[in-house]
Amino acid sequence: MMINRVGRVKTGIFGLDELLGGGYCPNTVNIVLGSAGVGKTIFALQFLLKGLENNEKGIFVSFDMDEKRIIDLALSMGWDEVEDYLDKGKLLVGSNFHVEDIVYLNSDLLDFILSNASNGDVRIVVDSFTPLIASLSFEMRKDVNWFFSKLRDAGTSVVTLEEPLDGNLNNPSITVPVFLGDSVIHLENIGYGEAFNRTLKIIKHRGSWHAEGIFPYRILKGLGIVVEGSSYIAEIKTKVDLDEVLGGIDRSKIDRSILKKLEKLAEEDVPIPKEELIEIIKRVIECS
Numbered sequence: 626m627m628i629n630r631v632g633r634v635k636t637g638i639f640g641l642d643e644l645l646g647g648g649y650c651p652n653t654v655n656i657v658l659g660s661a662g663v664g665k666t667i668f669a670l671q672f673l674l675k676g677l678e679n680n681e682k683g684i685f686v687s688f689d690m691d692e693k694r695i696i697d698l699a700l701s702m703g704w705d706e707v708e709d710y711l712d713k714g715k716l717l718v719g720s721n722f723h724v725e726d727i728v729y730l731n732s733d734l735l736d737f738i739l740s741n742a743s744n745g746d747v748r749i750v751v752d753s754f755t756p757l758i759a760s761l762s763f764e765m766r767k768d769v770n771w772f773f774s775k776l777r778d779a780g781t782s783v784v785t786l787e788e789p790l791d792g793n794l795n796n797p798s799i800t801v802p803v804f805l806g807d808s809v810i811h812l813e814n815i816g817y818g819e820a821f822n823r824t825l826k827i828i829k830h831r832g833s834w835h836a837e838g839i840f841p842y843r844i845l846k847g848l849g850i851v852v853e854g855s856s857y858i859a860e861i862k863t864k865v866d867l868d869e870v871l872g873g874i875d876r877s878k879i880d881r882s883i884l885k886k887l888e889k890l891a892e893e894d895v896p897i898p899k900e901e902l903i904e905i906i907k908r909v910i911e912c913s
């Protein structure tokens with residue numbers, strides 16, 4: 626059995642679901658943070674395409690890209706089916722919103738999203754959220770929480786954020802959505818060249834296990850974003866056989882609350898090497 630696989634929303638990014646414990650949790654707002662050129666828009670499109678392939682609806686909201694630029698990017702990636710999805714109305718692009726016009730988040734923008742997200746099987750992208758939040762007054766930032774809760778009701782969202790080129794992440798336009806998002810993935814172009822040129826790190830994933838490391842990724846025509854390293858996570862996954870780990874220890878001799886915690890631990894595969902896991906369990910029992 627894999628970790629928490631049931632009910633997850635597959636991201637469509639190759640190699641990422643394994644690092645998220647099966648994918649995104651349904652009805653969540655998921656942040657993708659990175660500077661220009663790291664592949665945020667490609668990530669967002671790939672996420673939408675995965676849903677469209679499963680007959681889900683897709684909504685793409687952008688303040689700086691119109692439909693033509695989205696099609697151009699899709700075509701450059703070899704994803705010509707995007708045009709078909711647009712023609713059939715399965716993929717909707719909201720690009721007639723202008724940041725200057727948005728003073729409150731409960732505007733036409735939200736109406737557009739909610740009116741097109743009639744059932745729960747919809748994927749929503751806001752690419753990017755940065756011009757919108759930057760245009761809001763400090764007072765309005767508390768509305769981000771409310772806006773995200775509306776997005777959660779509507780479906781599963783990917784919201785991208787522009788990382789400033791100087792790498793300063795302490796700006797409220799980054800910290801507020803990062804704090805309020807259900808998951809945060811940081812894409813970086815660190816410029817080491819080739820294998821480790823582009824890296825992905827999962828900063829948080831509420832209510833789920835996630836991989837801790839820094840994982841290299843590539844952008845490839847046709848496939849899109851491909852994250853490496855997830856096979857390692859699959860290999861080290863350990864099934865906890867509590868009887869085996871406890872050896873000869875009588876369960877009745879173990880503190881009851883500790884035993885309950887260990888039984889919960891044994892319900893699912895644990896993504897650490899077996900020897901380490903046995904050491905951890907031994908120490909937990911010794912300390913109880």
Ligand SMILES: Nc1ncnc2c1ncn2[C@@H]1O[C@H](COP(=O)(O)OP(=O)(O)O)[C@@H](O)[C@H]1O
Nearest residue numbers: 660661662663664665666667701702844845846
């Ligand atoms: N056909 C392609 N093949 C490989 N890489 C591509 C292709 N098209 C774009 N890219 C890469 O994707 C990057 C842009 O991705 P994009 O999603 O627009 O970035 P962001 O939205 O983060 O600014 C480009 O800088 C380029 O490195």
Ligand SMILES: [Mg+2]
Nearest residue numbers: 665666667752
């Ligand atoms: Mg972009």
